Amino acid sequence: MNINNILTEIEKVDPEVYDRLDTRRSAMRQFAKASGRIALTAVPFLLGGMFKKAYAGTTESIGDVLNYALTLEYLEAEFYKAAVASSGLIPAGAPTAAITTIRDHEVAHVNFLKAALGSLSVTPVDQPTFDFSGGKGSGNGPFKNAFSDYGLFLAVAQTFEDTGVRAYKGRAAELMSNNDVLTAALNIHSVEARHASHIRSMRRANLNNSSIKPWITLKDTGGIGAAVQASYDGEEVTSQAGIEIKNINGAAISAEAASESFDEPLTKDQVLAIVDPFIVP
Amino acid sequence: MKQHFNGDAYAQTTNELTARGAQRRKLLSIFGGTAVAATIITSCSKDDDGPSMPTDGIDLGSGDPGILNYAYALEQLEAAFYTQVITTLYTGITASEQALLTDIRDHEIAHREFFKTALGSAAIPGLEVDFSKIDFSSRDSVLATAKAFEDLGVSAYNGAGKLIQSPDYLLLAGKIVSVEARHAGYIRDLISNGSFADSTVIDTNGLDKANTPADVLTVAAGFLKSKLNGSNLPTS
Numbered sequence A: 001m002n003i004n005n006i007l008t009e010i011e012k013v014d015p016e017v018y019d020r021l022d023t024r025r026s027a028m029r030q031f032a033k034a035s036g037r038i039a040l041t042a043v044p045f046l047l048g049g050m051f052k053k054a055y056a057g058t059t060e061s062i063g064d065v066l067n068y069a070l071t072l073e074y075l076e077a078e079f080y081k082a083a084v085a086s087s088g089l090i091p092a093g094a095p096t097a098a099i100t101t102i103r104d105h106e107v108a109h110v111n112f113l114k115a116a117l118g119s120l121s122v123t124p125v126d127q128p129t130f131d132f133s134g135g136k137g138s139g140n141g142p143f144k145n146a147f148s149d150y151g152l153f154l155a156v157a158q159t160f161e162d163t164g165v166r167a168y169k170g171r172a173a174e175l176m177s178n179n180d181v182l183t184a185a186l187n188i189h190s191v192e193a194r195h196a197s198h199i200r201s202m203r204r205a206n207l208n209n210s211s212i213k214p215w216i217t218l219k220d221t222g223g224i225g226a227a228v229q230a231s232y233d234g235e236e237v238t239s240q241a242g243i244e245i246k247n248i249n250g251a252a253i254s255a256e257a258a259s260e261s262f263d264e265p266l267t268k269d270q271v272l273a274i275v276d277p278f279i280v281p
Numbered sequence B: 001m002k003q004h005f006n007g008d009a010y011a012q013t014t015n016e017l018t019a020r021g022a023q024r025r026k027l028l029s030i031f032g033g034t035a036v037a038a039t040i041i042t043s044c045s046k047d048d049d050g051p052s053m054p055t056d057g058i059d060l061g062s063g064d065p066g067i068l069n070y071a072y073a074l075e076q077l078e079a080a081f082y083t084q085v086i087t088t089l090y091t092g093i094t095a096s097e098q099a100l101l102t103d104i105r106d107h108e109i110a111h112r113e114f115f116k117t118a119l120g121s122a123a124i125p126g127l128e129v130d131f132s133k134i135d136f137s138s139r140d141s142v143l144a145t146a147k148a149f150e151d152l153g154v155s156a157y158n159g160a161g162k163l164i165q166s167p168d169y170l171l172l173a174g175k176i177v178s179v180e181a182r183h184a185g186y187i188r189d190l191i192s193n194g195s196f197a198d199s200t201v202i203d204t205n206g207l208d209k210a211n212t213p214a215d216v217l218t219v220a221a222g223f224l225k226s227k228l229n230g231s232n233l234p235t236s
Helices: A002-014 A018-024 A025-036 A040-054 A059-085 A096-117 A151-174 A179-206 A225-232 A255-260 A268-278 B008-033 B034-044 B063-087 B095-122 B139-163 B168-191 B214-222
Strands: none
Touching: A002 B139, A040 A255, A059 A096, A059 A151, A059 A179, A059 A268, A096 A179, A151 A179, A151 A268, A151 B168, A179 B168, A225 A268, A255 B095, B063 B095, B063 B139, B063 B168, B063 B214, B095 B168, B139 B168, B139 B214
């Protein structure tokens, strides 16, 4: 294998290949270090990793991911703002305190993402007008009582949080060329998971239903039903990177536990289809 | 993409690193003084994380396999902890707590075994834990430790994300970290309802913590008899 030939060929279609690789100093360093001692069969693997990082994201594509995240954060922030403002919806005490905490985080995420986009000189998307009934502007969707029916409010909250976790996960790789942005996205991602955990515990207590857990079991919606199934489809997998987790290495791991132990990503298109009914066209 | 690492390649890497370690030890003995030697060793390799990272003990390795071994080490620690929690239930445990702590045990075992299998011959050995500071009969002691482990795990994966080269491994880390965050939220709520994402872990931008391997390994060392060497892990 002649790496110089490969680079020369790439240069014909991408004159900036050397600049890209230079900005990936760590990748180059790792490659230079590793190629001297790693078996030749591993070289294509190392090269692949290097180029994936070098081409993982331009400012434009990173801006696209951050605007996508911003849209989801707008959705959550406005949803919780409206819920906290709906008198009589959320019981006083611990429930109101928890939802207020979550609302504040989502508002902070909106502001943070706007600032991050600004620092990349990318214009933040405008906040859409939302229809939290899930009726695409009709106000008459399946969740039209979400701000008067506490159980329904928690159901929508759970769906938004679980969907948010899956959405960030699905696009993290597109941020690999910018360590700061990637780390910030991961730091938001885990906060959404903490929220999801708490909302699920609230539903477990509110419905006195021990089958609702802080984690996602198979593709179970937690009794919410078909209207939110798309947010859970795909979570039932028990195999990761070709390795079966159920009863792995003789450990008594059920299919339920195997699915719970890994959260699954959603693609951009899957997420946009899920949130589409909540956006007024 | 191959799921398993090339064992031969790793063995070669390990030999090389062992040789480098021997060279460093030689340097140490030549210079005698610890402070001077530490400075020289740090400046010898940009990959070193500074004097806080021990350079003896079980070598986690470098590159993505190193990061996966780092995760494997943390999952070993968590799995061993929850296995003990379920074996010697704390006084006054409720049925709900027992059921969900058993779930967490199973998740951590699943993570541990996944990494062990994925790493294949590149995997570090099973680690010896030191839980002498934990009173497993005490709810407070168990939950405080669980909270520390879960928050640590979340910050470790968040901090490791940028160190990973392969998008596939980044996604795998992402699949696991959100489950750790779910655990963290639940354990925190058990200690004090509503503390699932309080200001001790979440900053004013609404961001969780991200910690470096050096910081995480220092905390983990307090619960391990085995000594871990993360000095060859990537730092950027």
